[in-house]
Amino acid sequence: MSDRRIKNIVIVGGGTAGWMSAAALSQLLPHGYHYRLIESDQISTIGVGEATIPSIRNFNMHLGIDENDFIRHTQGTFKLGIEFVNWGLNNSKYFHGFGSVGRDQPMANFYHYWLKLNQQGLAGGLEPYSINTVASMMGRFSTGRPDLPNSPLADLSYAYHFDAGLYAKYLRGYAEQRGVKRTEGRIVQTLLREDGFIDAVVMENGETIHGDFFIDCSGMVGLLIEKALHTGYEDWSHWLPCDTAIAVPCSPAGSAQAHTRSTAHSAGWQWRIPLQHRIGNGHVFSSRFMDYQAAETILMKNLDGQPLAEPRQIKFTTGKRKQAWNKNCLAIGLSGGFMEPLESTSIHMVKTGLMRLLSFFPDKDFDQVDIDNYNRLTDKEYAQIRDFLILHYKVNQRDDSDFWRYCREMEVPESLQLKLDLFSSHGRILRENEELFPEDSWLQVMHGQGMRPRRYSPVVDQRNQEEIEGFLYNTQAVIRKCVEAMPMHLDYIRTHCMAKQAA
Numbered sequence: 001m002s003d004r005r006i007k008n009i010v011i012v013g014g015g016t017a018g019w020m021s022a023a024a025l026s027q028l029l030p031h032g033y034h035y036r037l038i039e040s041d042q043i044s045t046i047g048v049g050e051a052t053i054p055s056i057r058n059f060n061m062h063l064g065i066d067e068n069d070f071i072r073h074t075q076g077t078f079k080l081g082i083e084f085v086n087w088g089l090n091n092s093k094y095f096h097g098f099g100s101v102g103r104d105q106p107m108a109n110f111y112h113y114w115l116k117l118n119q120q121g122l123a124g125g126l127e128p129y130s131i132n133t134v135a136s137m138m139g140r141f142s143t144g145r146p147d148l149p150n151s152p153l154a155d156l157s158y159a160y161h162f163d164a165g166l167y168a169k170y171l172r173g174y175a176e177q178r179g180v181k182r183t184e185g186r187i188v189q190t191l192l193r194e195d196g197f198i199d200a201v202v203m204e205n206g207e208t209i210h211g212d213f214f215i216d217c218s219g220m221v222g223l224l225i226e227k228a229l230h231t232g233y234e235d236w237s238h239w240l241p242c243d244t245a246i247a248v249p250c251s252p253a254g255s256a257q258a259h260t261r262s263t264a265h266s267a268g269w270q271w272r273i274p275l276q277h278r279i280g281n282g283h284v285f286s287s288r289f290m291d292y293q294a295a296e297t298i299l300m301k302n303l304d305g306q307p308l309a310e311p312r313q314i315k316f317t318t319g320k321r322k323q324a325w326n327k328n329c330l331a332i333g334l335s336g337g338f339m340e341p342l343e344s345t346s347i348h349m350v351k352t353g354l355m356r357l358l359s360f361f362p363d364k365d366f367d368q369v370d371i372d373n374y375n376r377l378t379d380k381e382y383a384q385i386r387d388f389l390i391l392h393y394k395v396n397q398r399d400d401s402d403f404w405r406y407c408r409e410m411e412v413p414e415s416l417q418l419k420l421d422l423f424s425s426h427g428r429i430l431r432e433n434e435e436l437f438p439e440d441s442w443l444q445v446m447h448g449q450g451m452r453p454r455r456y457s458p459v460v461d462q463r464n465q466e467e468i469e470g471f472l473y474n475t476q477a478v479i480r481k482c483v484e485a486m487p488m489h490l491d492y493i494r495t496h497c498m499a500k501q502a503a
Contacts, residue, residue, distance in 0.1 A: 004363040007034055010211035012187065012201065012224055014039030016050065016164050017333025017350045018217035019171035020059070024354045026178035027063050029361070035180040036209065038187060038201070050167065050280075051079060051260040051273045051344040052159040053436075054098055059351045063174065071497035073170045074162035075276040077256045078141050078489065080132040082343070086264040087449055089397050094125070094448025095259070096343075097132030099157030101440040102475050108459045110475075111443050113468050115427045115456040122469065126444055128476045131156065131483060136259040140486035152482050159344070161260065161273045161280075183209065190228035197327045197366075198224060212364060213328050216335040225321055225331040232322040234337075239390045239412065240318040241289075241403070242268050242340055246296050247282040247312050251305030258489040262342060265298050266290065266401040271341060272304070276499050279304055284340055289403040316340070318386075324378040325371045330357060337382060342392060345385050348436070352381060384435040387416040388442070395420070395449040420451075427453035 011021050014037060022037050060070060070076070081097035088094070102110030110129070117123035127133045131152040135141060144156035176182065189202040200210040201224075216224040225231050237243060252274065261272040268285030283299035296311055320337030324330065331337075332353045339345055356377060360370040394412050398404035412420075422428045423446055429439040460468065487495070 004365055005032065006212035006362060006364055007032065008211045009033055009035050009213045009215065010201070010209060011035065011037040011215045011217055013037075013217035013219060013333075013335070014168060014172070014182075015217065015219070015333070016168050016171075016347060017219075017335070018215075019168045019175060020347070020350050021215050021217055021332050021354060022175035022180045023063055023171040023178075024059070024351075026175050026180050028358060030178060035175070036183060036211070037175070037180055038183045038185065038203075038209065040186045041184060042186065050164040050347060051082075051161050051271070051341070052347050053344050054157045054159045055348045055351060056159055065174070068497040070170065071160065071162070071493070072499050074160075074166040075278075075499050076160050076162035076497070077274055077276060077493060078258050079159040079161050079260060079344075080136040080141065080157075080258045081130075082260045082262055083136075084262050084264070084392075084445075084448060086398075087262070087269075087392060087396065089450065090400060094444065095127055095130070095133040095136070096441060096444045096448070097127075097130040097136070098159065099130070099132050099155060099440075101126055101443065102129040102472075103152075105471075107462055108457055109439060111440070112427060112457040112460050113463070114472060115453065116460050117468060117472060119456060123472055126447060128479065129472070130440075130444075131479045132158070134479055135483045135486055136257065138483055139257065139488055139490075140483055141258045141489040141492050142486040152479050158258075161275055163275055163277075183207075187223060190224060192228065195327075196229070198228060198329055211328075213362065214330070216329055216331045217333050219334045220316060220338060222321070222331065222335045224329045225324075225326060225335055229326050229329055231326045231331075233317070234319045234322055235317055236319040236386060237317055239386070239410065240340060240393070241286040241406065242284045242318070243316060244287050244292070244295070245282050245284045245314040245316070245340075246292075246299050247280070247314060248299065248303070248310070249278045249280055249308045250303040251308060252277065252279055253304035256490055256493070260344065263302070264398075267403040268295070269342070270299060270302060276493065278308055282341075284342075286403055289401065289406075320379070320382045323371075323375050324353065325374050328362075328366055336378075339382070339385055339389060342389050343385075343437075345436070349381070349385070353378065380433065381436070383413070383415065384433075384437075387413060387419070388437045388445075390416055391420075391442070391445055392449070395446060395451055397450050423451060424453055426455050426457050428457065 011018050026035055083095050085093045104110050114123050145153040148154050186204040187201045188204050191200045193199045198214050200208050202208050256274040263270045267290035270283045273280035283295050285295045316338045324336045333350050360374045393407035396404050396408050429442045431439055
């Protein structure tokens with residue numbers, strides 16, 4: 001019986017996606033495979049300073065990466081959630097904190113009890129019931145305390161802000177130590193076999209690099225998945241109309257906050273990502289509703305410090321490849337699709353794409369049933385994240401621009417409309433098939449942008465009013481006490497993981 005195992009894995013493209021792929025595969029599949037990563041120093045990557053979600057901690061943990069060392073080398077800070085400004089209405093703000101809101105009860109989720117009192121005017125916003133939100137608003141941070149199982153500190157959920165270029169550099173060193181070979185240069189041709197599979201890529205210097213399995217991390221250009229295999233693209237810009245970003249770093253100002261800020265403007269929104277050595281900024285907007293010069297002016301007028309580079313334009317079309325895995329080529333990162341960075345899902349999707357690959361890892365037969373199921377699960381993940389992003393645009397009460405009116409009036413996918421209708425009735429939130437964002441995330445965005453259910457769940461009436469009021473009051477008090485015991489965010493960084501010098 002012939003050996004059907006693949007041996008040569010070629011990763012096309014570096015950046016965050018490429019070096020995450022190289023690091024993960026060389027660590028988790030170290031035996032029997034040869035890894036080669038091709039990248040060109042002449043081709044810039046999208047990375048403009050990254051905000052992440054808590055799943056990146058699991059990725060780093062699987063690689064055995066020390067958190068403090070990683071933060072030091074990437075000029076990182078910590079992230080407890082996202083502050084949204086001017087989204088539901090102008091001059092409004094709310095917070096999407098990671099982790100839980102309150103503590104769920106046997107009969108119903110916490111937010112149903114909160115909703116009853118909120119509708120009676122006896123409970124304000126959600127913020128005091130989220131330890132992440134309270135801590136971030138007070139400028140405090142600490143890691144979790146699993147040794148305190150009954151405390152809100154036990155499962156404190158957090159992520160990171162970091163310099164994407166430094167993260168790729170950090171992972172490159174990690175991967176090369178595990179045998180990954182890097183090839184510098186440009187690919188000028190992709191050679192296909194008679195069956196349409198990729199046989200090799202040809203470099204600008206004439207070298208031909210053969211592979212059994214190719215991972216396309218070439219970014220939105222999709223050098224292999226699209227230019228060579230013509231896989232096709234599913235365009236979602238009718239639901240997510242922003243198509244351009246302008247990015248620029250600026251000097252740090254004040255203490256680094258433990259959250260990302262997203263500020264809505266008249267035809268899009270602006271991100272603010274605080275690092276140790278700079279602040280990453282960008283304006284995501286729809287060119288259909290705003291011209292480039294106006295968008296750049298808005299961005300530059302809303303910087304906290306002095307710009308450190310010229311503004312850079314990034315054009316994109318929100319959507320995904322029709323197949324993430326086509327023949328012997330797998331698209332990872334932006335080569336597989338683009339979901340605007342509103343909820344910081346880009347690196348998470350690199351991670352899940354790689355973990356899913358391990359579940360369906362191929363041999364030379366590339367069984368179609370494995371490929372089809374990989375693609376089915378990938379499509380589902382994209383659609384679930386897509387719906388959560390559309391929610392931010394659809395549920396708005398702004399009437400100051402054509403952009404926001406268009407977003408409010410547009411039809412949305414049936415899967416999202418079901419969630420909106422269900423919440424509008426009794427405040428119920430349905431999470432299906434282990435989708436990424438939990439009930440508390442949907443709740444914070446829906447409520448934060450002005451959605452109000454007609455009624456609360458009648459199940460909560462099994463507890464008397466006084467008991468519910470005491471439960472909510474105690475929840476607030478415990479969270480406040482825990483946060484007051486935390487160090488300031490910047491003090492925590494200085495103590496544990498301050499970078500030696502600015503990059």
